[in-house]
Amino acid sequence: MxxxxxxxxxxxxxPIDPVVAEQMAQALHLANPASAHSAGRLAAERVEQARATVAGHVGAASEQLIWTSGATEADNLAILGGLAQQAPAHIVTARTEHKAVLDPIRQLERGGWRVTWLKPGADGVVAAADVLAPVQADTRLVSVMHVNNETGAVQDIAAIGRQLADHPALFHVDAAQSLAWLPIDINAMGIDLLALSAHKCHGPPGIGALVMRRGLVRLRPLMHGGGQERGLRPGTLAPHQIVGFAAAVRRLQVCxxxxxxxxxxxxxxxxxxxxxxxxxxxxxxxxxxxxxxxxxxxxxxxxxxxxxxxxxxxxxxxxxxxxxxxxxxxxxxxxxxxxxxxxxxxxxxxxxxxxxxxxxxxxxxxxxxxxxxxxxxxxx
Amino acid sequence: METLRARFETLRWARGADEPITEATARATTPASDDVVEISLRFCDGGIESARFRAHGSPATLCAADWACEYAETGGADVLTLCATDVAEALHLARIQMPAALMAVDALQAAYRRWQDVGAQEHQSQQTVSTV
CATH class of the missing domain: 3.90.1150.10 (Aspartate Aminotransferase, domain 1)
Incomplete structure (x- = not known):
């Protein structure tokens, strides 16, 4: 630029916010947060502070948030990990979703899942009633993005969530484009799985999060190799990225x-x-x-x-x-x-x-x- | 090495709003897109005096048309021997941009042949060719 x-x-x-960059620079020296020694414990403390900040911004508690490399990984973990233990059934999503949602759902479709691909109106919005109409008894996932990344169309997530409240289908929302611009409350909006990204809100690229409804235990990890993030997303955490994400979220509140x-x-x-x-x-x-x-x-x-x-x-x-x-x-x-x-x-x-x-x-x-x-x- | 961006900035051989269509004009289109190239030629003493284009389409299409007009007007070479690969090489076009070069060459050569066929006295003749 x-x-x-x-x-x-x-x-x-x-562009990364200078305040965020400064806090990330200070966090570059942090140790592996999984280490038991004092330096590791300090890093873990900073990671958990950041977790509380980001989770709190979307109305969640710390234990509901898993760090990922970005919204794409969070979407994949939500969709593929959320349905991994289930026999092929039915999914509802929109044709205008991000590729990070479309491609894993197409992967499931190739494996025998039935998918209802919703067509939005001319304004890019899929009416909540149109999302709910094709939901069947064996619908296992409803995935609707909060804000479309090309048109900016805002979906009425709260209306969809309310109407899905009594249905066992997982309600997944990609909120990469909305985090910086619209209020999000995972509980009030009835969201089961929420994908977030830091670099869409003046934070660093390479860090995101999957926020889960409290008590949701259905996820299967996509990767294996360690017990980090309660086994759902193994791999050494990047404290400077995580600190940067939290700093970006705090800056949203300032701005x-x-x-x-x-x-x-x-x-x-x-x-x-x-x-x-x-x-x-x-x-x-x-x-x-x-x-x-x-x-x-x-x-x-x-x-x-x-x-x-x-x-x-x-x-x-x-x-x-x-x-x-x-x-x-x-x-x-x-x-x-x-x-x-x-x-x-x-x-x-x-x-x-x-x-x-x-x-x-x-x-x-x-x-x-x-x-x-x-x-x-x-x-x- | 000429880049598309550098040529796109000038497009010196574009036909201006006040410049009339000249002695021989031809268009080329492609089924690959809605791109179109129109090249107009004016002759003097049996040779091309000026070449101008109008075009709709990608930067490659506009630049290929511009390059073909420059070649026709300043190259002093027989336009009927010009190949699309000459245009593609000059502008470093990717394989997927070859239809742009083909359209430019087709429009130029069709305009030239039109002039040969109808003679220098007939004005504003037009024909359309399709580039595959």
Missing amino acids: SDQSIYLDHAATT ADAPDRVRALREHLWAGLSRISGVIRNGQPQSTAPHILNATFAGLNGESLLFGLPGLMVSQGSACTSGGQESSYVLRALGRSDAEARASLRLSLGRTTTVAEIDAAVAQISNAAARLTALQPEAA
Whole structure:
């Protein structure tokens, strides 16, 4: 991220908060928290303090949280570990989930599980009633992300959780994109398994967590090799990463005004972009998280539009799938054509984003779009 | 080594808004995408005086069209011997970007042949070819 560039790709990753980095640097010297000596005990104490901080932020107790390498591992542990002891039955999830959810569920589908793939509305939201409708007696898992990583669409997790309260299916929620922006309470929302990531909230990459409903004992570990994390996630813990995650969560509490401020900036961005001919907003402002704006620039080629924005760090979709040639499956699920999906940009703001940056981004995108439009041949 | 990004920044052979379609114009498309390349040629003393393009599509498509026009206008070579691999090598295109090079060459050669067929007196002739 050069000084001249404007970073609007916070849904991919957020710049680490300097306060977080400083606390991580201080924690680099910590010993193995599994060691019995005094240095190990000190490290374990710091790890447990961090566990209480992160768990508490989502309404959980320390013993409900397992450290993982990130949300992808937490999702895999929740889905594959949560269903490992069960015979193939039924799963409900949405087509717009992150690959970290889709791919393990597809793996289960290949093993004989039946999957209901829900289609969201044009705003990217799957109505709670539509999630509940296909749930059957043998449904073992319902997996719905809190905030979509491409459109920012917010699902009504609490409504789904309430209605699943009396059903034995596990309710899994990927909250990687919502942790920094929306309140989460695992108990009030009726969540059984919650996946979190640090690097989406100005913490370090490489650390995440799986938070479990109290008393949930169904999980099977995906890895073997040690008794760490109650045997559910063996391997030496990384205290500096864990300390960094907790520091990032504490910073969220300090920067509590960020969601409202960033939402206003996001609308300022849309006010500028909406003046470009052919632009369509993917999602509704009232049902999207504060930091994401996804727009289709109809009639333009998204790759060329991005190419014409060298000073702007934005993406065409999920950074986790941007290596592929496929257009966004999320936007296609919302009803966008392949060409429209390819002509779309995701702009994601952060708490350090400024009005001047938004104004400059609007100017750059408007100029790039005008240039591409002028290059187009007249209709044949 | 020329990069797509460097050429994309200028695209010097793009046809401006006030530049009319010239003596021979042809389009090329590809079933692989909705990309399209249109190249217009103007002739003088039996040779190409100017080559301009318009295009819709990926950076590779725009840059390949730009490169082909530069080649036609400044290369002094027979455009009918130009191969897509020449464009691909010049722009370091990946294999998956070959349709861009093919479209640029097809549009250029179709425009040139159009001029040969109808003669220099006929203006604004157009035809469309499809690149596989």
